Amino acid sequence: MKSKPDPVRLDAWDVRILSEVQSDGRISKSELAKRVHLSASACSERLRILQAAGIIEGFYARLSPALTGGVIFVMVEVVLDRHRLENQRHFETAIQQIPEILDCWAIGGRIDYLMRVSSPSMAAYQDFMEGLLQAGLGIDQYYSLVVTKPVKSNSPIPLSALRQR
Incomplete structure (x- = not known):
């Protein structure tokens, strides 16, 4: 069984x-140091520690779906046909290799997983899902929820609770 990592103690800095x-993953280290009122070397060291601890997982560019060729997003609720640990592991391992599945969360309740899938069209999405069903991943049922427009996405994690520790 995988143990949970010990939480890193974070201070105000x-x-x-x-x-x-x-809020700005492209900020230079010198500008970051200025904004947080630390020396450049102290700020760089803290940033390195936060990355090494896995708190900062990476830096990414957010692309515009409309300007990159038109992409639709579909939220897919997945129910597996068997609810044994090896079936879950098989499913989770397989979906790691599928680039169209942007996000996947294990869910407690009436469904097993919730996935966010990108596709160039509804026809391509249907072909994609038929391929998933034939791939032997143990999918018993799936429900598609087509995203009609983004209302709020890629929001930063609220850090106010961290300040109270």
Whole structure:
């Protein structure tokens, strides 16, 4: 059984750094140090520690779906045909290799997983899902929810609770 990592103790400086890099991942180290009121070397060291601890998982560019060729997003609720640990592991391992599945969360309740899938069209999405069903991943049922427009997405994690520790 995989143990949960010990939480890293964050102080006010760390929270300020995380807040800044969450809102601007391209910020230079010198500008970051200025904004959080630390020396460049102290700020760089804290940033390195936050990355090494896995708190900062990476830096990404957010692309515009409309300007990159038109993409639709579908939220897919998945129910597996068997609810044994090896079936879950098989499914989870397989979907890691499928680039169209942007996100996947294990869910407690009436469904087993919720996935966010990208596709160039509804016809391509249907072909994609038929391929998933034939791939032997143990999918018993799936329900598609087509995203008609984004209302709020890619929001930063609220760090206010960290400041109270």
